Amino acid sequence: MDRKKPENPAKKAFRFGNFEVFPNVYLSPMAGVTDLAFRRLLRSLAGGRVGLMVSEFVSTEAIRNTRTHELKGLRFDADERPFCVQLFGGDPARFAEAVRIVSDLGIDAVEINAGCPAPKMVRKGGGSQLLKDLPRLARLVAEARRACPLPLSLKVRTGWDESRPTLDECVRIACGEGLDLLVVHGRTRAQGYAGAADWGAIARAKRLATELRPEMPVVGNGDVRTVEEAVMRLETSGVDGVSSGRGAIHNPWLLAQIADAWEGGAPRVPSPEEQRALFADYERFLEEDGFTPSGRLGRLKLVAARLMKAVPGGASARADLLHAADPEAFRALLDDFFGKLAEKGTAGFEPGGLDDLNG
Numbered sequence: 001m002d003r004k005k006p007e008n009p010a011k012k013a014f015r016f017g018n019f020e021v022f023p024n025v026y027l028s029p030m031a032g033v034t035d036l037a038f039r040r041l042l043r044s045l046a047g048g049r050v051g052l053m054v055s056e057f058v059s060t061e062a063i064r065n066t067r068t069h070e071l072k073g074l075r076f077d078a079d080e081r082p083f084c085v086q087l088f089g090g091d092p093a094r095f096a097e098a099v100r101i102v103s104d105l106g107i108d109a110v111e112i113n114a115g116c117p118a119p120k121m122v123r124k125g126g127g128s129q130l131l132k133d134l135p136r137l138a139r140l141v142a143e144a145r146r147a148c149p150l151p152l153s154l155k156v157r158t159g160w161d162e163s164r165p166t167l168d169e170c171v172r173i174a175c176g177e178g179l180d181l182l183v184v185h186g187r188t189r190a191q192g193y194a195g196a197a198d199w200g201a202i203a204r205a206k207r208l209a210t211e212l213r214p215e216m217p218v219v220g221n222g223d224v225r226t227v228e229e230a231v232m233r234l235e236t237s238g239v240d241g242v243s244s245g246r247g248a249i250h251n252p253w254l255l256a257q258i259a260d261a262w263e264g265g266a267p268r269v270p271s272p273e274e275q276r277a278l279f280a281d282y283e284r285f286l287e288e289d290g291f292t293p294s295g296r297l298g299r300l301k302l303v304a305a306r307l308m309k310a311v312p313g314g315a316s317a318r319a320d321l322l323h324a325a326d327p328e329a330f331r332a333l334l335d336d337f338f339g340k341l342a343e344k345g346t347a348g349f350e351p352g353g354l355d356d357l358n359g
């Protein structure tokens with residue numbers, strides 16, 4: 001009798017309008033992180049098997065006031081597909097105008113940001129401020145839908161704060177206006193990025209969406225750092241896909257590991273040499289993208305601050321790296337630390353052991 005375990009049904013593709021997203025775990029957009037250089041890094045680690053790539057949010061005001069080719073946030077590689085541009089704004093008519101403009105840039109999809117919690121941005125009426133004014137969110141979604149010839153998604157949080165859950169209403173808006181995807185970050189605006197994401201709320205949103213429109217895909221987001229966590233969330237919440245933000249900085253191999261696992265292989269554990277090489281690749285991509293030495297150092301530190309927490313014994317090297325004065329000093333510290341690790345034959349990378357994704 002064949003006792004082979006059936007292939008896990010969570011490891012699949014989901015349909016986003018006219019294309020499929022496979023693997024169904026992808027990088028969540030992060031302003032100041034997931035720019036062209038970081039996305040190139042993750043795509044190169046995963047051999048291009050990254051599901052879906054989403055831009056950092058781009059404000060509709062910037063699109064109104066600047067020529068699109070001058071906007072860094074709108075740049076993408078020709079082979080970076082499917083590629084989705086995420087837009088931030090609070091005015092329905094201006095949002096629709098921005099949707100029309102970006103839809104002409106050769107991209108594959110557009111996403112409406114109704115989750116950004118930053119006070120400076122919220123004051124402009126977009127992001128999670130839209131969760132405080134659901135009639136305006138509904139108008140904005142309807143106008144964006146009319147303006148958008150491409151697959152269109154809505155990304156929301158579970159509500160403004162605990163006393164004002166808005167997720168059911170957002171599901172109704174997304175299903176009623178014929179959107180192609182709903183992405184739910186399982187925190188309220190008041191939570192920011194603290195505390196655990198509420199996957200129970202995400203699961204309920206998926207169930208409601210299925211009742212209202214059975215074919216509506218829902219992506220869940222919050223606290224996913226490893227292949228095991230992604231599989232567990234897919235299995236227990238019933239969502240069609242998962243996106244990972246901070247977890248993919250702690251573990252930039254996440255998308256590669258997911259792709260390995262989804263194709264039936266064993267997810268790779270990066271060796272010390274591969275961990276060292278990641279920083280060299282990232283620095284090269286940053287340089288290609290026009291980053292100055294100090295700009296490069298800032299981004300390298302941002303990744304080191306998170307990644308080194310997952311490297312066993314990396315705590316003191318992490319502290320030294322964060323104090324490096326320039327890219328040369330940073331490189332020397334990396335060579336020293338990972339050289340010794342390789343000599344000792346110490347392998348290992350443990351992003352699942354982290355209890356706090358903040359920093």
Ligand SMILES: Cc1cc2nc3c(=O)[nH]c(=O)nc-3n(C[C@H](O)[C@H](O)[C@H](O)COP(=O)(O)O)c2cc1C
Nearest residue numbers: 028029030031056057185222223224244245246247
């Ligand atoms: C530094 C930073 C920048 C972010 N920028 C965006 C953004 O531009 N658009 C967006 O939809 N979400 C943004 N997010 C939210 C993430 O996409 C994600 O929803 C959130 O971090 C929860 O997922 P995680 O627990 O996997 O990090 C940002 C998060 C961080 C930490």
